[in-house]
Amino acid sequence: MMIQVEKLCKSFTLHNQGGAVIPVMQDAQFDVAPGECVGLIGASGAGKSTLMRMLYGNYLAASGHIRIGGVDVARAEPREILALRRDRLGYVSQFLRVVPRVSTLDVVAEPLLRTGCAPESAGARARDLLERLNIPRHLWTLSPTTFSGGEQQRVNIARGFAYAYPALLLDEPTASLDAGNREVVLALIEEAKARGAAIVGIFHDEAARRRVCDREVDVARFTPGLA
Amino acid sequence: MTPLLQVEAVSKFYGARIGCTDVSFDLYPGEVMGIVGESGSGKSTLLNCLAGHLPPDAGAVRFDTRADGLRDTVTMNEPERRMLGRTDWAFVHQHARDGLRMNVSAGGNVGERLMAVGARHYGDIRNTATDWLGRVEIAADRIDDRPSAFSGGMQQRLQIARNLVTGPRLVFMDEPTGGLDVSVQARLLDLMRGLVREMGLSAIIVTHDLAVVRLLADRLMVMKDGHVVETGLTDQVLDDPQHGYTQLLVSSVLQV
Numbered sequence: 503m504m505i506q507v508e509k510l511c512k513s514f515t516l517h518n519q520g521g522a523v524i525p526v527m528q529d530a531q532f533d534v535a536p537g538e539c540v541g542l543i544g545a546s547g548a549g550k551s552t553l554m555r556m557l558y559g560n561y562l563a564a565s566g567h568i569r570i571g572g573v574d575v576a577r578a579e580p581r582e583i584l585a586l587r588r589d590r591l592g593y594v595s596q597f598l599r600v601v602p603r604v605s606t607l608d609v610v611a612e613p614l615l616r617t618g619c620a621p622e623s624a625g626a627r628a629r630d631l632l633e634r635l636n637i638p639r640h641l642w643t644l645s646p647t648t649f650s651g652g653e654q655q656r657v658n659i660a661r662g663f664a665y666a667y668p669a670l671l672l673d674e675p676t677a678s679l680d681a682g683n684r685e686v687v688l689a690l691i692e693e694a695k696a697r698g699a700a701i702v703g704i705f706h707d708e709a710a711r712r713r714v715c716d717r718e719v720d721v722a723r724f725t726p727g728l729a
Numbered sequence: 730m731t732p733l734l735q736v737e738a739v740s741k742f743y744g745a746r747i748g749c750t751d752v753s754f755d756l757y758p759g760e761v762m763g764i765v766g767e768s769g770s771g772k773s774t775l776l777n778c779l780a781g782h783l784p785p786d787a788g789a790v791r792f793d794t795r796a797d798g799l800r801d802t803v804t805m806n807e808p809e810r811r812m813l814g815r816t817d818w819a820f821v822h823q824h825a826r827d828g829l830r831m832n833v834s835a836g837g838n839v840g841e842r843l844m845a846v847g848a849r850h851y852g853d854i855r856n857t858a859t860d861w862l863g864r865v866e867i868a869a870d871r872i873d874d875r876p877s878a879f880s881g882g883m884q885q886r887l888q889i890a891r892n893l894v895t896g897p898r899l900v901f902m903d904e905p906t907g908g909l910d911v912s913v914q915a916r917l918l919d920l921m922r923g924l925v926r927e928m929g930l931s932a933i934i935v936t937h938d939l940a941v942v943r944l945l946a947d948r949l950m951v952m953k954d955g956h957v958v959e960t961g962l963t964d965q966v967l968d969d970p971q972h973g974y975t976q977l978l979v980s981s982v983l984q985v
Binding site: 514515516517518555559560561562580581583584601602603604615616 | 948
């Protein structure tokens with residue numbers, strides 16, 4: 503298994519609101535094999551995004567295990583998680599967090615450069631992805647800061663798919679894309695599966711989910727008080 | 730892997746008052762750590778203890794020296810510590826005038842650090858200085874101007890060039906973007922990100938600006954009243970803060 507989630511629990515403690523403790527996840531458990539795509543489903547607020555953020559180490563697990571690429575994200579040191587994110591675990595979030603002044607090409611090529619890829623081949627891969635995702639060529643040297651929401655999202659997807667991560671997290675990758683670009687993103691996901699990537703995704707787009715997901719995991723099963 | 734810097738139970742007191750107390754962490758090569766906290770939280774005291782500017786009252790600060798591996802810089806003799814300060818360490822001050830010689834030309838400011846480590850050939854020094862001014866985006870024709878004729882942002886970039894020209898392995902930064910315009914800040918941050926990656930630098934950045942650490946730091950340490958209250962991955966500490974003080978700090982940031 504590439505991704506193994508075991509007895510994962512999470513609660514938020516709001517110290518500045520009387521120390522209220524809000525349990526949000528209890529005993530989450532599922533696996534993802536290489537080449538497999540698992541879709542997280544459940545009503546809004548069931549904890550899909552929370553689970554995704556925990557897998558990436560962005561939210562701290564209260565207890566349980568998240569084993570990805572030989573690292574237990576639930577208890578790893580920051581530098582182990584940083585190394586995991588560099589060469590084993592990718593995350594396409596819903597929004598591009600833009601670094602001021604960095605060109606679109608460099609934004610997309612950065613994950614490749616961080617793994618020691620030669621600048622020429624990183625640049626070639628970045629251009630190829632931007633081309634496929636229909637980002638007009640004259641925008642490539644500009645910072646995506648001023649791009650439209652849809653363009654930023656596609657730059658974000660190009661960045662997320664630039665390096666061939668063995669494990670990949672996708673948060674609504676097809677949301678608000680036109681039919682043509684949606685098709686490109688679905689093809690990218692299928693290619694990633696074909697090369698053996700283990701993928702966890704959130705897709706509100708049902709047709710997209712049926713097409714790329716091999717299985718579904720209902721997060722409501724892990725929501726305290728709902729199960 | 731050997732940590733580049735190993736900090737163990739460092740404490741500094743000002744009489745009965747706590748500067749910082751019982752701070753421990755390891756910093757590995759290529760890592761950038763941010764230290765945040767409000768004024769008076771002890772973050773600058775800690776930075777100065779780590780950089781050898783203030784003697785801690787207790788604890789050890791071990792640095793992985795090129796010659797002898799991990800050595801405690803607190804018990805090291807003064808000439809050795811000064812040598813580290815000129816070679817493997819760099820310190821970027823909040824106020825550029827604390828880190829620059831204001832009555833010496835820009836080229837001289839960069840060249841001086843090179844001469845301190847033995848460079849003697851004028852042409853080489855000037856070429857290296859010109860190259861570094863270019864890297865921090867200062868036009869070559871300003872090389873003979875004094876920093877007093879520079880804008881705040883330019884002075885800060887010059888200070889960075891002066892510090893990095895000798896190829897240090899560890900950079901201490903105290904509020905490096907404090908007091909600069911937002912647009913100037915963005916440029917400086919982008920520049921620092923690039924240099925950190927290209928040179929494989931490790932850095933410790935003290936700031937109260939959470940946006941700065943989100944952009945620059947891999948790891949974050951939150952201080953309050955001289956104590957470390959929380960540490961972790963930068964995005965995890967900012968997006969899922971565990972300690973009440975960090976929660977307050979994060980929720981107090983104005984959204985733009």
